[in-house]
Amino acid sequence: MVDYDLLVPYGWTEAVANEYEALIMDGCVPARVIRMDRSECDVATPSGRARARCPRADAEISGLCTGDWVGIDAESNVRQLFPRRSAIVRSSVSGRSHGQVLAANVDTVLICTAADADVDLGRIERMLALAWESNAQPIVLLTKVDAALDIPIDEVRPIAPGATVLAVSASSGAGLDMLAAMLDGTVVLLGPSGAGKSTLANALLGRDVFVTNSVRTADKKGRHTTVHRELQPLPGGGTLIDTPGLRGIGLWNAAEGIEKTFSDLEALAEQCRFGDCAHNGEPGCAVGEAIDNGELTQRRFDSYRKLARENAWMAARTDKRLQAERERAWRDITKQHRRTYQERNSQRR
Structure with missing residues (x-):
């Protein structure tokens, strides 16, 4: 019998067990992806942390992401990807008509923006649309308030209906107790470089886990310090995923997220x-x-209007891609049928 105690800090709950235990293949155990590399990943298993080999890019199981629940065999090969309960998805940075999963099985999204710089309301609305579409609960954080001359919380609250807006400081500790009390399940930090995500993550974790760096004094722009999405257990229960700074936040099939963001x-x-x-x-x-x-x-x-047009354009591109894939599949089937008939005719002769 498998002992799941070591999985509990990484989000294994009774609800998760009820959803996934019946899906586990013989010879496999459940694991959670902590960090992704190209062909391998760090996972939390019932035996502790381990290194696992990912399926090939052209395999049926592909596109693994931090936060995923998977099944691994005795040789530490990922054999299964369990259904995601939620996913933060943006359009691919390559411009292709495919979505990129930023984090999986997320319950709370912390949308971070630095209060000591220009607060981009449009960017916040864009990230809110991603968060709402994922079925996670967003919380908007104005970070670095200890260094801000003016905290624009009254400007941000009207654009975030249904979401809590907090002013926090990882350096002074302002607002952190209130934030910690609101965290639930798996929490992901989203925001641009320089928003103080890694510093905030370290404060919530109670230890220096993620590397931090200062922003440029001239324009308050951040340097890309975090380069991987990584999951860590929170001391009070639940897990936290730190992510690299987001430059582009393209929408992907986010019609419901836009409706919730602009419910007013x-x-x-x-x-x-x-x-x-x-x-x-x-x-x-x-x-x-x-x-x-x-x-x-x-x-x-x-x-x-801008987000609605962008989402509609991306949806149209996706429909064209799906149509092209269906047409290609039918062409392949037709070729196979023609080849079969030709072989039969040649055998009759």
Whole structure:
């Protein structure tokens, strides 16, 4: 009988066991991916931490990510990828019509932005859309508040309906007790370089696990210090995933995430006189009226339209790729049938 005690700090709970135990193949044990490298990964197993070999890129199991639950055999080969309960997915940085999983089986997303620099509201909205789409609960963090002359928390709260917005400092400890009390399950840190993610991660872990670096004084831009996504147990229970800084945050199939991020705007749109209102000056447009009276900013409306257009464009690219793959599969089947008929005819002769 397998003893799962050593998996508990890495997120093995009764709910996880109920979902995955029946799926474990004979000769395999469950493990969680702690860190990914090219062809190997660090995993937490019932026997402790280990190094496992990943399947080939062209294998049925591919695209493993930090936070995944997998099945490994006695030779430390990953044989199974268990269904993900949630996933943070962005469009591929290569521009291809494929999604890139940033973290898997996440319960809470900490969206980090430095309060001592220019706070990009549009970037926060973009990350909120990713977080909501994953089915995780987002928390927006204004970090480095000890170094900020002004904390724009009143500007951020209106753009994050349904999410908590906190001002924290890993250096002074401000807000950390409140944040720690809100963490649940597996937590992932998202944000650009220089947002203080690794410093905050070390503060939450209670020890220096992740390497940190200072930002450039001139423009407050961060240097890429974290280069891998890595999962660590939190001292109070649960796990934390630190991630490299995000430069590009392309949306991937995030229609529901956009709706939740802009739930205030969606509610206004339902009050428009016409159901197909385009919010371009039509009579009885509740969105236009809200902008005119200051209830909704033009910036937020423009951000909503930008993300919606981007998501629709990516969805169209994905549909074309899927259609091309289906057509290619049918061509292969047709060729195989033609080859079979030719062989039969040659045998009859």
